[in-house]
Amino acid sequence: MKKLVGIVGMMTILFLSGCQVNKKAQLQALADCEYDVESVEQVKFNGKTLDKYKGSDGNYNISSLANIAVALFSKELPLEGKINLKITNPEVKKAAVNSFKYMIEIQGSPLFEGTVDQNVNLNQGESAIVPLTFKANIFNKAKETGFDRFFDELFNKKSEGFLVLKIKPSFKIAGQNIYYPSYITVDKNFGKRIFSLFK
Template sequence: MRKIIGFTAIVALLAGCGIDRQAKELRALEKCRYEFVSADSVLLAGTDVNKLIANGRVDVSRLPGVAMGFLSRDIPLSGVLNLRITNPTNNLAGIQQFAYKIEVEGREILDGTSELPIEVPAGETVTVPVRLKTNVYKFLSDGQTLKKLLAFIQSARDGATDEKVNLTFNIKPTLALGNKQINYPGYIRVDKQVDAHFLVKNGLIPTTR
């Protein structure tokens, strides 16, 4: 499911400023289909998250880097989220830069900015690496959401759950108007229900079996 807020207004603004190319590319981007593929090299306070799970350790609060991060309110998370984008239109779809937010069960867990341009030719599918680099202190301080997510990860690792988790990826394009940049007034939403099969299939969670 994708939802655009204020799309007509921003396209009209771009056209009025004589930037027809950006208007066409943004309009095509709105019509694209989005799919989560995988996540690579995810590090939490310098520790490989996948290795933690493989070792059966999901209590991240006991990691030295995380423990220190709670004191400084700065717990870094980095990695790469691979997003598959299919452009069904006859026009090039693209943006030069965008801000993003990722939510789990409606709770924001991280946000950031990607400066890697996205271009999806007409009728083609492209896998885009979105580099993640953010402070997840606020998320890890949310005991209720964190507890549910860790329980899901443990059950998925043991192959003992059919439960699904709602994951949302929000994209806010940044547009160039002369020498200025303006933020898109709304978000392109990519919603997906993630189950244990998806996580194991894409190597996000190693199983014990």
């Protein structure tokens, strides 16, 4: 009986040890993948496409538009769109992604956080596109910074780090999502990516 218990105990240790090795390998596979913004679509600010805010000088002019005054009264200034995230596996080992957490930061603070469930299995050299949608109210951040300064930075200057896109991918073991331990920065200049659509 003691011998049987010992065998079961040894098998359990080996199983758990194997799981840890497998977990580490899959986390490394997530880290080795390349994550890029393939495109950004359907971007709207305060319910209108960005080209509606562009002036004759080529810059965006927010303060001159009447509907912004209404938005300031309602304390609602939504920024929304769809990000097409491209994932590429450059390594020999197969990469499996089950679910994503994604976050858009503005001036170093979280602006929007979302989750998308999509199984992606990539062999070496393969790529896949995962759509990520976002809609966030930027009113409080604009008020905190100062509306004129905020809108000028957001629409015209597009400094690196003003808007940042990050993701946290996961894989599944025994029915449970195991997320990468930290967010991976995909685009440090996500604001420029958005507004370059309308040059």
